[in-house]
Amino acid sequence: MDERAALAVLEDELGPVGDDAAVVDDLVVTTDMLHETTDFPPGTTRYTAGWRAVGASLSDVAAMGGQATAAVAAYAAPEFDEEELLAFVRGASDVCERVGAEYVGGDLDGHEEFTVATTAFGTTDAPVRRSGAAVGDRVCVTGTLGRSAAALELFDRAKLERDDGSGDWSGSTETDANERDAALERANELFRFEPRVGAGRALAPHASAMMDSSDGLARSLHQLSEASDCGFAVDAETIPVDDAVFETTETDEAALERTITFGEDFELVATIPETALEAAQAATTVPLTPIGTVVESDITIDGEPLSDRGYTHG
């Protein structure tokens, strides 16, 4: 049984589990588990890992329109290195501070693979869900998309093992080493995103549906479509592609494809009635870009079908 089938089983048992976070009274709660091999490319610092892991949970609170209150993390590793542990905790604390939340610690645990489970919570008296998009609403995204795709490409270029798998960089020239360090630094920077908690709160009174773009824009649209029983007509040239994507792709078309499908960006994807768009844009301090319109059915980009995972454009 794959993850989707498993989610369907859980939905039958627990009720709807499709939103970014659970809501209990006025409390928003969300939890995620991340692993070194699947979520943190070689070269990711523990500071970035702490920031990103906790940030991902804060983003889920943001997507419900909640004010993030606090986060905890369970940190598991084969051994506890003081510098790594402190770096992780500082990354976690800093991302919390950025959104007005508090990092309140967690659990330490011996485990063969570096694994982090984060939980964030917050409050809202009117959670925004994935259902609610209505035909005619504009679909908008916050900030720019593609930072994580660009980060991954840079991690890849600077990968810690040489092609012979030796991990021995001693024979490399100084220029190579400098380039590698610069690529890693930039990759880490791009990998640390700003959870859109402020934007989420600002959009909450205006948005008819909302989620974060952690699984990619294409998949987000498919998930909103399923929850709201609607379609989307997206205009490719309006998609706010992050400049960093162009640094790491050959063509504009490749950049767009990567931006739409890669995900892990943690921007907000919200549907907003046309009449509320201006007020919504005025209320947010980050750019809010309309990229298309809610339609009755089918998800298209420039009139062509936009598939759930991959992106195939004309």
Add this chain to the structure above:
Amino acid sequence: MDERAALAVLEDELGPVGDDAAVVDDLVVTTDMLHETTDFPPGTTRYTAGWRAVGASLSDVAAMGGQATAAVAAYAAPEFDEEELLAFVRGASDVCERVGAEYVGGDLDGHEEFTVATTAFGTTDAPVRRSGAAVGDRVCVTGTLGRSAAALELFDRAKLERDDGSGDWSGSTETDANERDAALERANELFRFEPRVGAGRALAPHASAMMDSSDGLARSLHQLSEASDCGFAVDAETIPVDDAVFETTETDEAALERTITFGEDFELVATIPETALEAAQAATTVPLTPIGTVVESDITIDGEPLSDRGYTHG
């Protein structure tokens, strides 16, 4: 750096991290990560695993005197088996229901080892901490101790692999198989504990310090001693040893040692002023047994030093 040293590093960075849970405004939050190899002996059902993992976090809320509100779990496994997943979720839901909390789902994640990260939260306007025990207070425990120690012994007896490591039970007699099934069933039953949320709330107005016994009675006393800067004089014969312990140990002395040192019982250990003891006992629906007295320094049992980990009596 071992876990204790790592905790000291975190304490320097984040402030006190010694309590069972963090408190943010009137919210109590706690998180734990558990693994198949270290926390779930072979033979533990997924129902028991769900119950126990979520129950451990609920117990941390109870230890602060909080009313548990809800819990989430991140569930990681090599593959998602429908029956196992449902059993886990039902165990998690049932233990929440038992204490008036709600299980609100979580995250699914592919991982080579069955791993669960649970987070529980609740509310309290007057959290009870580990510091606060005063000389002359009585130290009490809820319920009985030693259930988990007995459970582990039974899991061990019924262990799924034969001595030759084959895991092949086909040659065993029907009697053997029946005995094994009965031992496993009893072990699972003993392993599912009642989180003491109700007792924690009832004791909160009376207790000067409180924690749960998850690391064993001996270690709990050492932890309370460190946080409250006090000692304890414990009377061995008053310790409420669970009947199940005697089923699995040869002598009464061995039973007592196991009960005091093994831990994983999730009963509450609370210090209560002598004058409040009667009211505290009347307020709880579970037995509340005084086992000793708070003294200025040193932790003793029947006058002999009680060491932090092992138990050496007479």
